Amino acid sequence: MTTPRGARGAVPRHDDRRRSFPQVATREAPDGRFAATWWGNAWVEALEDTALDPARLARGKAYAGRGHVDAITVTPGRVVAYVHGSRPRPYRTEIRMRTLGDDGWERFLDEATARPDHIAALLDKDVPHALEAVTGLLPAPGDLVPDCSCPDDGYPCKHAAALCYQAARLLDEDPFVLFLMRGRGEQELLAELTRRNAALSAAETTAAAPPMPTVPARAVFAAAERAGLPLPPPLPAPDRPGRPAVFPPDPDAPDPLALDLLASEAAVRAHAFLITGHDPVAALTPWQDAVRLAAAHPGSGLTASTRALYRDLAYALDRTPTDLARAVAAWRQGGAAGLAVLEDPWDPPAGPFDRARPALVAADFPAFRPWRNRLSTDSLQLRLGRDGLWYGYESDAGREDWWPRGAPDHDPVGALTDLLGR
Known part of the structure; x- marks a missing residue:
C-alpha cells in the first residue's frame, strides 16, 4: 500500500487565520462593566443595541459568568463555541460578522505605520481610538449575526449572548483577536506592519541624507573612451526597497x-x-x-x-x-x-538639570530625588539625556526596575505629563 503524498513526515503548517482559545476565566471589570477595555465594551454595546429581548441578554450574561461557554474558535468573520444550557448536550453557537475589505485594511495599515505610538500601543495590547475611527474595526449595531443549534428563535438567544459576552473578554486580553475576526491573522498583519515600517524609515533616512558628491558625466565617458572601455548605460535607482522572497517553513532550514x-x-x-x-x-x-x-x-x-x-x-x-x-x-x-x-548615567553641568526640580514642584508633582542625570520618586523617574531631552521611566514602587515610558521632551514637566497620560 502506498502512502499518500505528504501524509508521512509532513510538517504541520500553522494556520494564522484560525485560533482556538480555552475556556475564558470569569471576571468583572473594576467599574462593574462586563469588559475591561473600551473596545471590549464597544463589542458588548453592539450586541446589546441589537438584542430584541433584554431578558435573554441577562440570562446570556449569567451563562457567561458561570462558565457555560466552552473553548472559542475564531476565524475571519466567525466566532464559534459550544455553550451549555439546560440540556445535557451543549449547543453549537456562532456569531458572524463581515470582514474588512482590502481598502479598509490599507487605511488601517497606513494609519498604524504613520505614527510610532500607534505601533507601540498595539504591541502593548492597546487599540488607539484613531485606528478604529479610520477603519470601523468594531461592529456597529446589527453587524453581529447570531446563530445557534438550540430551538430558541430569540435574537440573540441566551447561548449566542453568552458567547458574545465571552468574546468581549478575549478582545480584552488580545486585540489581535479583533483583527482576526475582521479578516487578518496576527503574523500576517505584523509582517505587513514590519515591511511598511522599514520602508517608512528608509524614506525618512533618504530624505534627510545630504546629496552625494557628483562628477560630470562627460568627464567619466571621456576617460572611459580614451581607455577603450565604453560604459553601459546606468540603471535607474528603484523608488523603494525590494520585498524579500517568501520563505516556506522547512525543519532543516533557518527560521x-x-x-x-x-x-x-x-x-x-x-x-x-x-x-x-x-x-x-x-x-x-x-x-x-x-x-x-x-x-x-x-x-x-x-x-x-x-x-x-x-x-x-x-x-x-x-x-x-x-x-x-x-x-x-x-x-x-x-x-x-x-x-x-x-x-x-552621566553628570550633567549646572543649568537645565538644576532648574527641573523647582519646575516639577511648581507643577504640583511630588518631590524628586536627584542622582547624576536622574530625578526619581518611588515609581517615577526622569532622565536627562546628552541631547538635552528629558526621558520618562516607570517602576513598581520600591523596586529598582525602571522601564522607558512616554515621549522625550525638552521640558521635564512635559515629559512627566506625557508619562502619566495627563
Missing part, C-alpha cells in the same frame, strides 16, 4: 521569520546606500544594531516565533531577553540617544 527580517533589513540598507551613498547603521555597535533590529520589527516578542527571534538576538550578545526588551523600549522612545539614556 523563515528570521530570514524575512534579515532580508528586509538588507534591502532597506542597500536601497539607502544606493540612493545616498551612506549606510545609516554602519556606525552602530553589535548591541545597538541588535536593539535596532528588534525595535524595527513590530511583532517582536508577541508570537512564539518572534519570541524565539528575540531570545536568539539577546543570547548572541550575552544579554537576557529582558535586557533586550528594555533596550527596545528605550530605542522606540528615542533611538540611539534613548538607548544611551538607559545605559549610561
Whole structure:
C-alpha cells in the first residue's frame, strides 16, 4: 500500500487565520462593566443595541459568568463555541460578522505605520481610538449575526449572548483577536506592519541624507573612451526597497521569520546606500544594531516565533531577553540617544538639570530625588539625556526596575505629563 503524498513526515503548517482559545476565566471589570477595555465594551454595546429581548441578554450574561461557554474558535468573520444550557448536550453557537475589505485594511495599515505610538500601543495590547475611527474595526449595531443549534428563535438567544459576552473578554486580553475576526491573522498583519515600517524609515533616512558628491558625466565617458572601455548605460535607482522572497517553513532550514527580517533589513540598507551613498547603521555597535533590529520589527516578542527571534538576538550578545526588551523600549522612545539614556548615567553641568526640580514642584508633582542625570520618586523617574531631552521611566514602587515610558521632551514637566497620560 502506498502512502499518500505528504501524509508521512509532513510538517504541520500553522494556520494564522484560525485560533482556538480555552475556556475564558470569569471576571468583572473594576467599574462593574462586563469588559475591561473600551473596545471590549464597544463589542458588548453592539450586541446589546441589537438584542430584541433584554431578558435573554441577562440570562446570556449569567451563562457567561458561570462558565457555560466552552473553548472559542475564531476565524475571519466567525466566532464559534459550544455553550451549555439546560440540556445535557451543549449547543453549537456562532456569531458572524463581515470582514474588512482590502481598502479598509490599507487605511488601517497606513494609519498604524504613520505614527510610532500607534505601533507601540498595539504591541502593548492597546487599540488607539484613531485606528478604529479610520477603519470601523468594531461592529456597529446589527453587524453581529447570531446563530445557534438550540430551538430558541430569540435574537440573540441566551447561548449566542453568552458567547458574545465571552468574546468581549478575549478582545480584552488580545486585540489581535479583533483583527482576526475582521479578516487578518496576527503574523500576517505584523509582517505587513514590519515591511511598511522599514520602508517608512528608509524614506525618512533618504530624505534627510545630504546629496552625494557628483562628477560630470562627460568627464567619466571621456576617460572611459580614451581607455577603450565604453560604459553601459546606468540603471535607474528603484523608488523603494525590494520585498524579500517568501520563505516556506522547512525543519532543516533557518527560521523563515528570521530570514524575512534579515532580508528586509538588507534591502532597506542597500536601497539607502544606493540612493545616498551612506549606510545609516554602519556606525552602530553589535548591541545597538541588535536593539535596532528588534525595535524595527513590530511583532517582536508577541508570537512564539518572534519570541524565539528575540531570545536568539539577546543570547548572541550575552544579554537576557529582558535586557533586550528594555533596550527596545528605550530605542522606540528615542533611538540611539534613548538607548544611551538607559545605559549610561552621566553628570550633567549646572543649568537645565538644576532648574527641573523647582519646575516639577511648581507643577504640583511630588518631590524628586536627584542622582547624576536622574530625578526619581518611588515609581517615577526622569532622565536627562546628552541631547538635552528629558526621558520618562516607570517602576513598581520600591523596586529598582525602571522601564522607558512616554515621549522625550525638552521640558521635564512635559515629559512627566506625557508619562502619566495627563
